[in-house]
Amino acid sequence: MKENQTFERKSIKINPKALSVPVVAFANADGGILVIGITDAGKIEGIKGYENKVNEILRVGYDFCKPTIRINFKILDCIDMHSQKNQILCLEIEQSQQVHTNQKDEVFYRVGDKSKKLTFEERLQLIYDKGDIFFEDTILKTAKIDDIDINKVKEYTSLIEYSKTPETFLFSGRNFIHQNNDKNEITVAAILLFGKNPQKFFPRATVRFIKYNGTEEKLGTNMNVIKDLSFTGTILDTLRKTLEFVDTQIKEYTKLGKDGKFQTIPEYPEFVWKELIINALCHRDYSIKGTDIQIKMFDNRFVVESPGKLPSLVRLDNIRKIHFSRNPKIAEFLKNYTYVKEFGEGVDRMYTLLEKEGLPEPKYESIAFMLKVTVWNRNEKDEPINEPINEPINEPIKLTEVEKTIIDFLEKDPGLSKSKISKMIELSESSVKRIFNDLQKKGVIKHFGPNKTGYWRILNKKNQKEKKG
Secondary structure (H helix, E strand, O other), X not given: OOOEOOXXXXXXXXXXXXXXXXXXXXXXXOOEEEEEOEOOOOOXXXXXXXXXXXXXXXXXXXXXEEOOOOEXXXXXXXEOOOOOEEEEEEEEEOOOOOOOEEOOOOXXXXXXXXXXXXXXXXXXXXXXXXXXXXXXXXEEOOOOHHHXXXXXXXXXXXXXXXOOOHHHHHHOOOXXXXXXXXXXXXXXXXXXXXXXXXXXXXXXXXXXXXXXOOOOOOOHHHOOEEEEEEEOOOHXXXXXXXXXXXXXXXXXXXXXXXXXXXXXXEOOOHHHHHHHHHHHHXXXXXXXXXXXXXXXXXXXXXXXXXXXXXXXXXXXXXXXXXXXXXXXXXXXXXXXXXXXXXXXXHHHHHHHHHHXXXXXXXXXXXXXXXXXXXXXXXXXXXXXXXXXXXXXXXXXXXXXXXHHHHHHHHHHOOOOOHHHHHHHHOOOHHHHHHHHHHHHHOOOEEEEOOOOOOEEEXXXXXXXXXXXX
16 A cells, blocks of 8 residues: 555654654544554565564553554564565554644644644644534434444445444444443434435435526526436435436537547536535535535536535645545545545645646635535637647737736636726726736637636736736
8 A cells, every 4th residue: 555644654663752743643634544564665574573662662642642642553464575474563543533742742734645744823723623523423312223224334344344243333443333321322424324314313414406597596587497406315325316417417518629530528527526526525514404515507617515614724725735524434434435535635636637628726615604616617608629728929928017916816716807806906997907908918818608707717828927017
């Protein structure tokens, strides 16, 4: 395995104090597995002959972490790099509801395959966010063991090759069901993932798909809804139904390519629209019971609105790089079903794909208790896909500082209107309108779609040059 968000390996020769860094980082993020006896290069050296060192390593969570971090461990037999029988030590660190530090009072957080040291501001933010327990671990007082579909549990345990019974899995260290004085206490995660009827407890734990005729959302006598469907069931059932249906709604365009052959291209890259839906179901705040996940499809854009603000250290300006699971059990479940590939890589890949396709980057908005994401499509009124986006220009285009400022704003938010930019740079609307006209004449920017709901695309960026004035 490659090192990633939830997996790291270390040589048995490592200083036990140094192990506090990945242990703390895993506990503060999504949890993870730390394997001792394998070098960074992947060579299996084993742990035989290092019994005293193993005992020191097993005390890392007590001796070098504050508060104490409980570490579960297993010793596995293996054949080492010298073809000899040996063993490796597997440490399992669970995601914690507290913020942990190492012996130097430093806070680390797992980001991809690295343990990132947090700044004071990031540390403070993590402390705030860790103040709440994970809602998925909350006990549903009215739920009973009969509300669990044991066949769904059996399907999952078979998938992850769990060797014991489905019932044992539910009561195991994963804590889907607790026993308290001979009484079974069912968690939110157990119902959402394995419940016979999750909507009995969470009526709005659903996905609603709304398709509009046009590019605006109209109400009353002008209502332009042409499809309005809701998908229910467990999280897995809901996800499967939603993805299957949305796939039937994605248009495909046939264009003549440069090679003279016709190409069939979907209006949205498949990975992008699927990633938006998967993320919504995986990371929504299920404690917000008054609304559902809504997918809104317009002629020119695809919008997903999900209950819940951005979690933990994730902000609008770092969403491509920072990952935090609001629902770690649900995230692990979907990862095992391969809907979630690697923790934290999906959003960045989405940006990269859209850029490669010549489409605007997604627009994230945090509105009250909802997270809204918008992506724009290949509108039929746009320029043909097979034509180059950047027209060749021999001479560099000279730009004023004001023009460059406007372009910077449009790069960050292609949907900005002239009136909004007017307020942002404190210039009259007539002046901003004149500047936009000049930029369009120079071939620097181009508008696509309707006036109210379209977007701007930056052209010939490489040929732009600053000028004074």
